[in-house]
Amino acid sequence: MIVEIQGLRKVYEGKQRVVAVDGIDLAVAEGELYGLLGPNGAGKTTTISIATTRALPTAGTVRIAGMDVVASPAQARCAIGVVPQYNTLDRACTVFENIHFHCRYFGFSSAEATVRTRQLLEQFHLTERGTAYPTQLSGGLAQRVQIARAIAHRPKVLFLDEPSAGLDPQSRLAMWEAVRGLRQEGITVVLTTHYMEEADSLCGRVAIIDHGRILVEDTPEALKASIGAQRVYRLDLHQCEAIPTLVERLRALTGVTAVEATESGARIYAHNADGLLSEVLQAASPYGLRDLTIAETTLESVFIRLTGRDLRE
Amino acid sequence: MTQNPSAPHPSAFTQYLRAFTGLLQRDLYVLRRELFPFAVRVCMNPLLFLFVFTYVIPHMSGGAAMNPTAALAGTSFSTVLLPGLMAVAIMFSGIAAVALPLAQEFGVTREIDDRVMCPLPVPAVAIEKICFSAMQSVVAAAIVYPLAYYVPATPPTTHVTSWPFLIAVVVLASLTAGALGLTIGTTVKPQQIGLIFGVVVIPITFLGCVYYPWAKLGAIPAMKYGVLINPIVYMSEGLRASLTPSLDHMPPSMILLMLCLFLALLTWLGIRGFLRRVIG
Known part of the structure; x- marks a missing residue:
């Protein structure tokens, strides 16, 4: 494994004690394109900073190409390339x-x-x-x-911290192309992102991270399949007090795999079943259906399923 | 994939040396492009100072009352100023070459993050800043010398008794100035860097035996001993002892000892501050 992180913890002591990284273990194989997906403040940047010798861990070890980044940072830097979030060009x-x-x-x-x-x-x-x-x-x-x-110095691993933050869509696509090109050169890439499309389309393996911990790690396909549904329906209602009753009714529908109550309605995970849309509409209309969105399951659905929150919250 | 073509596995020392040289080359390269601003920065203060106090005032009718020369009992004021202004140029180069750019690199641009990713220990990145600054200080001192010699109406009396001592003083003073710049640059918040002129640079200049020799402070003992905590005192007195020995000055051994002590202390403080800034 070219990147090995074990039991990594980073605590910022101070007036407000912040546990930025809370026990992260991960291993990236040579040539992989690995993504850390999570909302802002999840601990992604701190993890990258430690792995690239820019911060010292409170506990745990990081080895890059077999070199401990705390014990021999200058040697480790030869194997590391970094693109930080902000522009550090001279x-x-x-x-x-x-x-x-x-x-x-x-x-x-x-x-x-x-x-x-x-x-x-x-x-x-x-x-x-x-x-x-x-x-x-x-x-x-x-x-x-x-x-x-x-x-430029032919590092073994390239770390990209939020590479598409602040880029327009066209530049983002160009950047994706450049990153895919690196993989063909045999460079291992570890990137952080809070854009689920980026993790999905670029990365071979993704770790979803929140509050300094890895919640789940797998290929984007396997993560999406873990939802057990192909579609996510999101309902917004006028009558919020009726949500529990509606959730019960929706669960009984064929093709629905899970239903969750949200603040203003319900989230339905379902298979691609014929006629399900009209049944959902029928069930919801008595409660004042305000809005309905249907989406394919994405990595964001996985994140929401795991944390109950949106990535951008 | 090939490894770095020049050396697949250089020894750690070679690797550090190359990175260090690379950083120094980059700094010199950028400085080369800014030679004119560099020269203006170095010359302006001593030139105006010399012009007013050693040329304009002595030429004024009745200027004797305003002429600081009179107060120094026969010694030309230009002789006092020559080492003092060289010391200021050395010190100021340390501030301008390290403290001010660091404030920018720590603050707005975060360029320092890239420098820190070089394959050498982080303290060496800080030491490179000190060395680069010291080079500028030596050049600045060399530029000020002819100014201080030719501008005054009465030229100063200079005489080098020991070249090794002069070289030792200039090198130690220049490195100390760089270390001072590093300490200031890493201690002061980037947003407040503008304040250091009023709070640090001007006081240490005026209380640094630049415009008067330390030996003449006998009448004000509190000041005579109070200024000893100011590293600029040893820079001015060191140059006085080596360039204008006809004036009273501190003992040379004391000057060298104190310059070494301040160099060690400021380098330690500067590196500590640098590490705190760049390693989270």
């Missing part, structure tokens, strides 16, 4: 110089650094932007430069 240097100096820090000779920089600029379609300064780049381009720089 504002005083051009795009070319950013990558070039990064290579120099990691022991490349000047000539080797130049070759590697040119190759990366081409790979990430940045050749024309080589002489631009980071402040002149859009968010999407800056993100691409950061990824190119992070892998």
Whole structure:
């Protein structure tokens, strides 16, 4: 396993004691594209910070390519590439110089650094932007430069912290393409995200994380299948006092696998059954049905099922 | 996949050395592009100071009453100022090369996070800042010397008795200035960095035996001993002892000892502050 995290805990002492990471164990195999999915404040960034030697754990160990990140951080950094949430590009240097100096820090000779920089600029379609300064780049381009720089020293594992935060949809797709490309190069990728589409479409394996703990971990397909339903109906009612009665009635319908009461209505997990929609409508209309949404089950459904909350809450 | 082409498995020392050199090269490269602002920053304060106090005032009719030279019993004020202004240039380079950029890197841009990901121990990243700053300080001192020599109406009396002592003082003073900049840059909140000029830089300059020799403070004992906690005192007195030895100055051994002590103390404080800022 290229990334091994065992019993990781991080507690910030202070006026308000915060347990940011509360016993995380995970292992990522070489070449995997692994996702940590969870809401803001779930402990994803802290986990990544510890794994990339930027924070010290309160307890537990992290090994990257066999190296303990606390005992030998400088050695571990050779195996790690990081793209943090915010733009840390060197504002005083051009795009070319950013990558070039990064290579120099990691022991490349000047000539080797130049070759590697040119190759990366081409790979990430940045050749024309080589002489631009980071402040002149859009968010999407800056993100691409950061990824190119992070892998310049040929790390074994690339950590991406919320890579699509603040990107427009088009830049996000371009970033996804770039990340998929890395996988073909054999780089292991660990990313954090609170976008379930991102985890679903990019990652081979996903850990859903909340309050510093991993709730469940599997492939996106298996996680979605664990719901035992293909559809989620969400009902909003005018008469909230009638919800318990309605929930009972809905449970009796064929094709429905589970029903949960929500604040303003009910959430129904169901198979793709013919005629179920009209039965649901019939059952709900006496209670003043205000709105109905139908969605495929997603990783978000899994999160809601596990925590009762939305990812964005 | 190939490993880093130059060396698949360099020894830890080689790896650190390369990263350290890389950081230094990057800083020098960026400085090269900002040579003009650097020169202006270094020259402006001593140039104006020398112009007003050692050129304009001595040329005024009846200027003698305002002329600080009179108070120093025959010693030209320019001789007092030369080492003092070099010390200020050295100290100020430490602030401008380390403290101010750090405030930006810790604050708005978080660029420091990338520097910290270099494959060398984090304290070495801080030490690189001190070394880079010290290089600028040496250059600044070398720029101020001719200014302080040629601008005054009466040139200062300079005489180097011991070159090794002069070199030791300049190097130690420059490193101490970098360490001071690191300590300030990591202690002060980035939003409050503007305050350090009023709260730190100006007091340590005026109370740093820059504009008067320490030996002449006998009449005010509280000040004579109070200023000993100010590292700038040893920078000015060290340069006084090595460049203008005709003026009374502190014993050279005391100067070297105190510069070493302040260098050790400020480096320790600076690295501690740096680690606290960058490692969560």
